[in-house]
């Protein structure tokens with residue numbers, strides 16, 4: 001006799017094969033939820049994800065680097081260091097309309113970009 005387990009659905013007492021998670025009644029439901037979550041995440045992250053891959057952003061980002069090749073945060077501390085990351089001063093998650101606004105862009109080195117990202121994450125908590 002094969003080992004059995006309880007269906008994972010809260011409150012369901014149906015026994016299913018050990019390698020299954022849900023009974024035949026609850027399995028379609030669980031799959032649908034999983035799929036919805038995935039689609040949702042793609043939608044939420046997608047807008048930003050695709051923006052950073054867009055031609056418009058890449059052009060602007062390259063143009064900006066030609067004008068300001070140095071890390072602006074380092075410059076403020078009197079340090080000359082190349083900037084590798086074009087960053088939105090006002091994050092586009094907070095103001096989507098400023099995504100291609102040149103006055104909202106700064107060039108940062110990896111160190112300062114990480115610092116800023118960390119600060120933004122702490123703020124959003």
Ligand SMILES: [Zn+2]
Nearest residue numbers: 007012023026
């Ligand atoms: Zn069930």
Ligand SMILES: [Zn+2]
Nearest residue numbers: 071074109112
């Ligand atoms: Zn820097």
